[in-house]
Amino acid sequence: MTEAEPAFSICHESAAPIACPRRMNASKALEKTLVASPERKLEADADLVVVRRVQGGDVAAFDQLVAKYRERVVGIVYNMTSNREDAADLAQDAFIKAFQSIHRFQGQASFFTWLYRIAVNSTMSHLRKNRLRSFFSLEGIRGDDPVARDVIEALTDKTGAGRSAFISELQEKLNDAMQKLSINHRTVVTLFEIDGLSHQEIAEVMDCSVGTVRSRLHYAKQLLQAELQPYLRP
């Protein structure tokens, strides 16, 4: 809750973000991203209205932001930690930090990116402090996801015999392969493959260049391919 996070302290939006050239470059990159995707632009504008209400003293308006982003934030943290309890705690901490620092948010970046950065930095700091601890927990796979359903049907018998055991085994293998990645590579894979962020957004969230994001993603996929080779079909 009150742990020191230098990355968060450095990267979060302050009163005068123009003074930081890296942040300015990231904001420009975000503007390009928002222009490229009108949905994100609309989403950012809607969030900014709610944020202004919170900044004006309407504390209850922050619940809208929590309800909107809690699943995505918990999903990111869970895929980075592979632990449900840690994911819940870290996601709550991220929301609390965002709530405490929301008066410094000026809308030059989208609230979604700002919140992601807080959550990712909190999770990365937590993982660095607890490198040796690995208590995995499995979540249920949502059946209405068409891609996941196709993959499961392709890998298991059409009759459904032994499907749940195979899914559990595959989930363990996936968690194990993800935990073998470094924190940065795992974060990139989580943000790109699982949460669907673009390279530009990942670069802004992780405060690095797009080339670094692409390089990390390529390397992480190679490692995952080697780890999950028995489950792959070329």
Next chain:
Amino acid sequence: MKQDTNRKITVEDLLSLKRAERPPVEFWASFDSELRAKQLAAIVAKRSLWDGLPRIFAAVGRHHLPFGAVAALALTWAGIHYAGGSLDGVHAVSLAPTARAVARVSVPAAPAAQAAGQPALPRVIQVAAPEAAPAPVAAAASRVSEATPAALPEAPARNQFSDVVAVTLADFRATQPELARREIFGSDREFETAVESMRQPAVEPLSRLDPVSDDRRSRLLAGGLPAYASSSPASYASERVRERVSNDRMYESMDPYESSNSRMSLEIRF
């Protein structure tokens, strides 16, 4: 197990399973309640003082050049102010009793000096104020004020220091007369008289030498004169010189070539 072998499975497909993972509904209920409690605690809890340090450092980092310049100016001003003001302050404090006891009266310089064309130096006469200071202090102050007027502008710091020492010594003598007797400390002029008595009048360095005796003169001159010239067979060294000179004379008297008057015979031996 019969599988759909026609479908291609990639890493991205496997990671889509992670995307489909969702916690149960009861998880969100507990998540919301815990988040609400933490949020209320964050509102109620007073933030520590050091939470604002990153903002302070960020502000300093943005304006590091003006802050640095202001800090340098402040340090310079403080250094000049306290370095220059401290001496004045100490001087003012140390001389405060004296300043109260001594009144300075400036009188014009001697008319003779003005007539001689020399610059007129103000003559400072310090007069003790008996109603404001104790008697020993006033006496010491009056004694210190006997300095010549020409020395005052040359070494003001030294005079100030000597003033302080003199006043302190007089004060000590007034308060502790049994410890300030002449047997213990002596007089401040006693050292000068003692040194004056030890001084010798300046004399010619050669006149301070003792006259050389005849014995010593003969001994010194023995090395420079032939032995036969010496009139007195005095010392051992002169005897040896005499012996050596006698042998030389003896060899000189011999003719190694046995030469006669006009012929010389040369004998060669193998």
